[in-house]
Amino acid sequence: MTQAREHGDHRSARPSRHRVAGSGVAARRRAAARLAAGTPVLPVLIVAAIVLVDLVGGPGPIWLPLLAAGPALAATTNGPRGVCCVGLLAVGLGWALGIRDGVPGRELAVVLSALVAVTLASGLAGVARGRRERVLAAVRSVAETAQHVLLRPVPATVGPFQVAVRYSAAAAEARIGGDLYALIPTPYGVRLIVGDVRGKGLPAVGTAALVLGVFREAAYDEPDLLAVVDRIERSLxxxxxxxxxVTAVVAGHPRDGELEMVNCGHAPPLLVRASGGVVAVEPTQPAPPLGLRALSGQIPGLQVLPFGDGDQLLLYTDGVTEARDRRRAFYPLVDGLARHVSEDPARTVSALHDELLAHVGGRLHDDAALLLIRRPAVPGQEGAGAVPLPAPAGSAATTLEPAYGCHESR
Structure with a gap:
């Protein structure tokens, strides 16, 4: 029994030694990676190339001043320590080459003094660059935190829907912008919003935060989708x-087989039927953007459209449809969706986003958001048809058939 227990202890101890050894190897690899990342390889190669040219080209001080390129380049890729190392290497090799080539002492002293001066200046530049990088990293961290607060990550499944979202901010080094989206389960079904704030920069971000905050509160409190829109309108x-x-589309899923939608001056969503075809859901009762109702006097209406098993709905912002290529041609979103639509919303949205970036040449000039929801098909069951809803009190409700007031592309 004792031997058996000792054998068991020996076997259990062996993996722990392997784990310790494995962790030690991993630590050495990480240290080697950090060392390689901090090693000024390219500046050293530049210095070596200049030394080689001097050795091949013969005596003369003409090549020695070029050694200053080493520490100057190191300031753009390394910290002060790397700059000093390259500078010392350049000064030492410059002194050796000057002695070998018979450079007069006064000229050699001038060249070496210039190398020392360039090294010191490059070291200070490296310190400043490091500070700027740390500040930029802190700003990026704050931006990412703000994005998670405002544009919270959307899970792959919300209620009965599969969901996928892609968002790109146009501002350089930004993570958030003037486009907004949210999709939340509520006591009245899943509700979502996709919108676009007029303008860019921090003012647009502040307005987007205001709209999202009001929407998240009202979506839980108000049983009527039009009341949710009214709350946002009053706040703006x-x-x-x-x-x-703010242009926006607010939608809700109050019951199986139906979607409610209110379009406030936004681009029409694209509906993909399980049977095929892409349909632009034009508003049956056009309404002004949020914040402008008092000027126009128009009241938004509630649309109801059938949304059965296998159907998909893509909501987007104008940064997608107004993206131009070098020939000033707009991105054909309807055709792109028809090409890339699949049963996996994440794959569909990723393909659309990649094609959009390829269309504009790699960088968008406006914020762009894509949000796709899909009702998974249930094997052996047919999609739900159109079911008219009674008009809420004080509102106009319409039932949208698949081709009513829509443009279809096949």
Missing amino acids: ARNLGHDDF
Whole structure:
């Protein structure tokens, strides 16, 4: 029994030694990677190339001043330590080459002094560059935190829907912008919003935060989708300027087989039927953007469209449809969706986003958001048909058939 226990202890101890050894190897690899990342390889190669040219070209001080390129380049890729190492290497090799080539002492002293001066200046530049990189890293961290607060990550499944989202901010080094989206389960079904704030930069981010905050509260509180829109409208009317507004589509899934939708001056969503075809869901009762209702006097209407098993709905912002290539041609989103639509929303949205970036040459000039929801098909069951909904009190409700008021592309 004792031998058996000892044998068992020996076997259990062996993996722990392997784990310790494995962790030690991993630590050495990480240290080697950090060392390689901090090694000024390219500046050293530049210095070596200049030395080689001097050795091949014969005596003369003409090549020695070029050694300053080493520490100068190191300032753009390494910290002060790397710059000093390259500078010392350049000074030492310059002194050796000057002695070998018989450079007069005064000229050699001038060259070496210049190398020392360039090294010191490059070291200071490296310190400043390091500080800027740390500040930029902190700003990126704050931006990422703000993005997670405002544009919270959307899970792959929300209620009965498969969901996929892609968002790109146009501002350089930005993670958030003027486009907004949210999709949340509520006591009245899944509700979602996709919108676009007029303008860019921090003011647009502030407006987007305001809209999302009001939407998340109202979506839980209001049983009527039009009441949710009214809450957002009242809040924007109090807080926005006269020239500011937000285009948005607010949608809800109150019961199986149906989607409710309110379009406030936004681009029409694209509906993909399980049977095939892409349909642009044009608003049956056009409404102004959020924040401008008092100027126009128009009241948004509620659309109801059938949404059965296998159907998909793509909501997007104008940064997608207004993206141009070098020939100033707009990105054909309807055709792109028809090409890339699949049963996996994440794959569909990723393909659309990649094609959009290829269309514009790699960088967008406006914020762009894509949100795709799909009702998974249930084997052996047919998709739900159109079911008219009674009009809520004080609102106009319409039932949208698949081709009513729509443009279809096949």
